[in-house]
Each structure stands twice: as structure tokens, then as C-alpha cells.
Amino acid sequence: MPLMNKLIVIPTYNEKENIPKLLEKIFNLEDSFDLLFVDDNSPDGTGKLLDELAVKYENIKVLHRGKKEGLGPAYIAGFKEALKGDYDLIFEMDADLSHHPRFLNDFVNKADQADLVIGSRYMNNRISVVNWPMKRLILSRTANSYVRIVTGLPLTDTTSGFKCFHREVLEAIDFDKVEADGYSFQVEMNYKAMKKGFKLAEVPIVFYDRVKGKSKLDKRIFWEGIWIAWNLKLRS
Ligand SMILES: Nc1nc2c(ncn2[C@@H]2O[C@H](COP(=O)(O)OP(=O)(O)O)[C@@H](O)[C@H]2O)c(=O)[nH]1
Numbered sequence: 001m002p003l004m005n006k007l008i009v010i011p012t013y014n015e016k017e018n019i020p021k022l023l024e025k026i027f028n029l030e031d032s033f034d035l036l037f038v039d040d041n042s043p044d045g046t047g048k049l050l051d052e053l054a055v056k057y058e059n060i061k062v063l064h065r066g067k068k069e070g071l072g073p074a075y076i077a078g079f080k081e082a083l084k085g086d087y088d089l090i091f092e093m094d095a096d097l098s099h100h101p102r103f104l105n106d107f108v109n110k111a112d113q114a115d116l117v118i119g120s121r122y123m124n125n126r127i128s129v130v131n132w133p134m135k136r137l138i139l140s141r142t143a144n145s146y147v148r149i150v151t152g153l154p155l156t157d158t159t160s161g162f163k164c165f166h167r168e169v170l171e172a173i174d175f176d177k178v179e180a181d182g183y184s185f186q187v188e189m190n191y192k193a194m195k196k197g198f199k200l201a202e203v204p205i206v207f208y209d210r211v212k213g214k215s216k217l218d219k220r221i222f223w224e225g226i227w228i229a230w231n232l233k234l235r236s
């Protein structure tokens with residue numbers, strides 16, 4: 001594949017403790033990536049730290065938003081910004097080290113054959129999740145089976161937030177009509193890409209539960225996932 005310009009969009013809310021290690025891991029990769037952080041005015045000062053890093057490293061940019069509005073809106077703002085640049089591949093990745101940068105290369109390779117590549121925790125009948133409480137695993141597995149049955153998405157992991165879009169996919173999606181916020185934001189983007197005729201593929205990843213900071217996704221977001229599957233299906 002010819003040389004690709006690659007941007008990773010990373011939403012942050014109170015992730016100050018995780019940023020240095022994340023950057024170290026990304027900078028140690030052979031391949032180079034630009035980074036766009038989308039910070040929702042984190043009270044812990046993540047935004048300020050990112051601004052300092054953006055001065056130091058030319059491949060880091062920061063988009064500041066006024067207040068916490070959820071994962072979906074943060075990503076949409078990031079994607080709009082990403083499309084202003086000449087990026088071929090645009091990634092989604094969490095800031096809390098749950099998504100290890102060592103997998104980025106697998107996405108790049110797979111992007112040869114697919115328009116949207118999704119990092120799956122559940123490929124080949126394996127569960128690749130480290131340190132998750134049983135309750136959370138059951139919730140995730142149940143939501144996934146359910147979403148797959150209702151939407152017909154050909155994926156083992158429909159709610160994964162580690163993924164890679166060819167820019168054409170993002171260009172084809174009407175962001176103003178994207179409704180979902182948390183895990184269902186991932187489902188909605190996958191579904192819309194599939195309906196537009198893009199090819200979806202998965203690569204295996206290992207998901208490590210965060211060591212530092214707190215999860216921001218809660219039960220409300222789980223129920224939104226149950227609802228969005230039907231909503232998407234009925235609207236299409
Ligand atoms: N900008 C922004 N980032 C968010 C928001 N909610 C979560 N995030 C970030 O999205 C990523 C995933 O969230 P996280 O709480 O780790 O979800 P979990 O891993 O599913 O528990 C992390 O990098 C968070 O900092 C939000 O409302 N705004």
C-alpha cells in the first residue's frame with residue numbers, strides 16, 4: 001500500500017495520568033502517527049498537559065470543548081477536524097491504555113482490504129479481555145450478541161472503540177444525523193458504514209482494563225445500546 005497519512009483521534013476526560021505512558025508507547029512504534037486529542041475541559045487538567053505536549057511535539061494537536069458531552073459528540077468533533085487534513089486513515093483509540101498501540105500496525109495492514117477495520121476482543125471464539133470484572137464481561141458479551149442479531153452486522157465485536165476508518169467512510173456519513181453517545185455510538189458508526197456499502201473487517205486485539213483513572217461509561221449507555229439497535233434497523 002502507498003504511504004498513508006494516519007491520524008489517531010483520542011477523546012479524553014480526566015486522563016492526565018495516562019497520557020505520558022500512552023505517548024511513550026506510540027512514539028516507540030516504527031510507523032508514525034499524528035494525534036488529535038479531543039478534551040472536554042477535564043477538571044484534572046488533562047487539557048493543559050496536552051497543550052504543553054502540543055507545543056513540544058509537532059504531531060500532536062488538541063481540540064478543546066467546553067464541557068463533557070459524551071464520547072459520540074467528542075468523536076464527531078474530532079472527525080470533522082480530521083477531515084480538514086489530508087489523512088487517509090483515521091483511528092479511534094481510548095486514552096486509558098486499554099487499547100495498546102502495538103496493535104495499530106495490524107489495523108494499517110488490514111486496511112488494505114477493508115474500508116473500516118475494527119479491533120475485536122472476541123475474534124476466533126476467544127475472549128481477549130484482561131482484568132475485567134465478570135459482570136462487565138457478561139454485559140459486553142450480551143450486548144454484542146444482541147446487537148449482532150438485530151442489526152446483522154458481520155462482526156464479533158460491535159461496540160469496540162479501537163478502530164480505523166478510511167477517510168471515505170467518514171466523508172460518507174452525515175455526522176449531524178449521528179445520535180448515539182457511548183457504546184452505541186460505535187454500533188451506529190459501524191451500521192452506517194455497512195449500509196453505505198463499505199467493507200468492514202476485524203483484527204484481534206487484547207483489551208486491558210484501565211489501571212489509572214475511572215471509567216466514564218455507565219449503565220445508561222448500556223440501555224442506549226439496546227435501543228439503538230432497533231432504532232437503526234427501523235430507520236433504514
Ligand atoms: N472528550 C471526552 N472523552 C470521553 C468522554 N467520555 C469518555 N471519554 C474518553 O473516552 C475513552 C473511553 O472512555 P472510558 O471511560 O475509558 O470507557 P470504558 O473503557 O468503556 O470504561 C477514554 O479515553 C475517556 O477519557 C467524554 O464525555 N468526552
Ligand SMILES: [Mg+2]
Pocket residue numbers: 094096098210215
Ligand atoms: Mg476505558
